[in-house]
Amino acid sequence: MMQILRRILVGCLPLAAGAVLNTAVVNLPISGMTMFLIGLACIWLWGAAACWAASPGEGIALQALTLSAPGLVMLALVLYQEIILGAYWPGLPGTVSQFFFLPLLSVVLTLTQPLVAMWMETIRLWPFYILTWLCLLAAAWFGCWVRSRR
Numbered sequence: 826m827m828q829i830l831r832r833i834l835v836g837c838l839p840l841a842a843g844a845v846l847n848t849a850v851v852n853l854p855i856s857g858m859t860m861f862l863i864g865l866a867c868i869w870l871w872g873a874a875a876c877w878a879a880s881p882g883e884g885i886a887l888q889a890l891t892l893s894a895p896g897l898v899m900l901a902l903v904l905y906q907e908i909i910l911g912a913y914w915p916g917l918p919g920t921v922s923q924f925f926f927l928p929l930l931s932v933v934l935t936l937t938q939p940l941v942a943m944w945m946e947t948i949r950l951w952p953f954y955i956l957t958w959l960c961l962l963a964a965a966w967f968g969c970w971v972r973s974r975r
Contacts, residue, residue, distance in 0.1 A: 828880055829891055835878040836895040839961065842867055843924030857931065864932035868964050875968025885973055889966035893958065899925040900958045907951040929957045 846863065849855060855863075879888050902922035906913050913919040933956045934941075 828878075828883075832878045832888060832891040833894060835874050836892045838874055839867070839871065839896065839928060840899070840921065840925045842870075843927035846927050847924055857935075860931040861935050864929050867928035868932065868960060871961060872964040872968040872971075875965040876972045877968075879969040879972035881973050881975065885966060885969045888969045889962060892965040892969070893962045896925060896958050896961050900954055903954045904951055907949060907954070926954050926957045929960055930954075933957045933960060 850860075875889065875892050878892060879885075899922045902918060903926070906919060906922065913923065930950075930953060933953050937953065937956065
């Protein structure tokens with residue numbers, strides 16, 4: 826039980842990183858390339874945190890899903906706001922759900938830019954939030970896999 830709780834708490838780390846990054850973006854001149862590099866560093870750190878939080882004797886997929894569970898809740902909030910409501914909630918629920926994905930969103934947007942230019946007339950962010958969560962899940966899975974190999 827403590828292992829699961831620890832993984833869920835570690836799963837909230839992107840929220841803290843997003844809040845710090847938002848403060849930095851608002852107060853400092855940060856370029857797009859810098860945001861991309863910060864996003865890559867966050868993916869690496871997320872995999873390292875998953876490696877630390879993982880237990881070698883348990884299933885890799887279940888551990889990765891447990892680590893990514895807070896992100897799945899945030900994804901549901903963002904999708905509800907984007908698709909159903911058509912706008913973000915003011916206040917804490919609207920900003921927290923966006924902060925969670927902020928560190929990795931620039932990586933996903935940069936890597937999918939050619940696809941966006943070809944097929945999307947109006948840019949909606951919800952597909953990129955899904956891809957960002959999948960990147961988090963993949964990094965968590967990789968971190969758990971590395972831990973199982975030790």
